[in-house]
Amino acid sequence: MVAVPLAPPTRVATLWRRVRALLAWLHLWVGLSVGAVFAVVGLSGSVLVFHSDLLRLQHPQLTVFEPQARGEVLAAVLARETSRGLRSLQLPAEALPVWMGFYEDGRRAYFAPDDGRLLLVRSEHDDALIWLHELHTHLLGGETGEALVGIVGWIALGLTLTGLYLWWPKRGRMLAQLRVFRGPPVRRWLTWHRSAGVVxxxxxxxxxxxxxxMVYHGAARSLLTGVFGGGATPDAPVRPADGTPVDWPRVLSRAQSALPSAALTRTAAPAEDSGVVSFRARNAGEWHPYGRTTVHVDTAGQQVLRVHDATRQPLGARMTEAIYPLHIGSVGGAVVKWLTALTGLLPTFLLATGFLFWRRRRGH
Incomplete structure (x- = not known):
């Protein structure tokens, strides 16, 4: 019997093998290096999914009130705290029935809904959850850290797509490629790594x-609205101040009456030269936990100047405003929240199994 020599590989096949080898090398070494930062971001995100739950557990004194938003209390808190750097104020709600203030230096303060007395102050220097938030969003490095988070995000996307390419099986081998082995160690860590990543x-x-x-919000909005329709969120109308103080009880009532099916969520003291008070609200059907609907009222509380209903926007704008709630798992109830937390653990699992696979293979 005469052996028939195998045909030499074509140039295309040789090129693809080299490309695959290069991608495998990049996937391994980039994953073992930048993957560590990706794991830190993911782990912190898993904890932050339960930020509100942990806050209520850590500080039960914030949960003993009835959620009520009174204009007199709002006026008192703003008058006292705006000069101290208060940037915006979140209104009491069922989830957190106290006023929550956001400050320019990153602090958060909590005020009683009945009289505005200070209950708690938190910052990244004394609160683990806010420290984790700064780690997750800025790598504790301000704007530079946020830019690095964006770069890590692009690298993570590349690792995910190259991993999918390296895993992709031949026709009819899909289920076989998802099989998980107990041993030997090299095969175990490889199959755990790729099967978890694919599933x-x-x-x-x-x-x-x-x-x-979220990092590149402006670019994402431009892309989505350009493809699916929509535009930028309308700015507040321009109206010069007339020198009279803000009638907060009337302003609050007027803003709520303009959006009967929505819940007002945030506001701030108007600029000194502005005669407009602006509110954010969550309308029925919005995914965003604080809403992206806005209503603007004159400081006397006599006229509604502009209403922007986020639920009536074109698809592209609504897709843009779904980015944040989808990222934090606030859409779909407890199942989605826990799935989001599990997803945050996945980069650490992939890093560990990838490292163990590399170490065992190198030993052999």
């Missing part, structure tokens, strides 16, 4: 893409 790929991609969309 949870949709939620991992969602987390990565929405994270990138």
């Amino acid at each position: 949870l790929l949709p939620v991992l991609l969602l987390a990565v893409l929405t994270g990138i969309g």
Whole structure:
């Protein structure tokens, strides 16, 4: 019997093998280096999914009130705290029935809904949850750290897509490629790594893409609204101040009457030269936990100047405003919240199994 020599590989096949080898090398070494930062961001995100729950557990004194938003209390808190750097104020709600103030230096303060007395002050220097938030969003480095988070997001997207390419099986081998082995160690860590990555790929991609969309929010909005329609959120109308103080009880009532099906969520003291008070609100059907609907009222509380209903925007704008709630898992109830937290653990699992696979293979 005469052996038939095998045909030499074509140039295209040789090129693809080299490309695959290069991608495998990049996937390994970039994953073992930048993957550590990706894991830190993911782990902190898993905890932050339960930020509100942990806050109520850590500080039960914030939960003993009835949620009530009174104009007199709002006026007192703003008059006292605006000069101290208060940037905006979140109104009491069922989830957190106290006023929550956001300050320019990153502090958060909590005030009783009945009389505005100070209950608690938190900052990244004395509160683990806010420290984790700064780590997750800025790597504790301000604007520079946020830019690095964006770069890590793009690298994570590249790792995810190259991993999918390296895993992709031949026709009819899909289920075989998802099989998980107990041993030997090299095969065990490899199959755990690739099977977990492929099975949870949709939620991992969602987390990565929405994270990138938050860092590059302007570009993401331009892209989505350009393709699917929409535009920028309307600015507050321009109206000069007339020197009279803000009638907060009347302003609050007027803003709420303009949006009977919405809940007012945030406001701030108007600029000294402005005669307009602006509110954010969450309308029925909005995914964003604080809403992206806005209403603007004159400081006397006599006239509603402009209403922007976020639920009536074109698709592109609504998609843009779904990025944040999808990223934090606030859409879909407890199941989605826990799935989002599990997704945050996945980069650490992939880093550990990838490292163990590399170490075992190198030993052999």
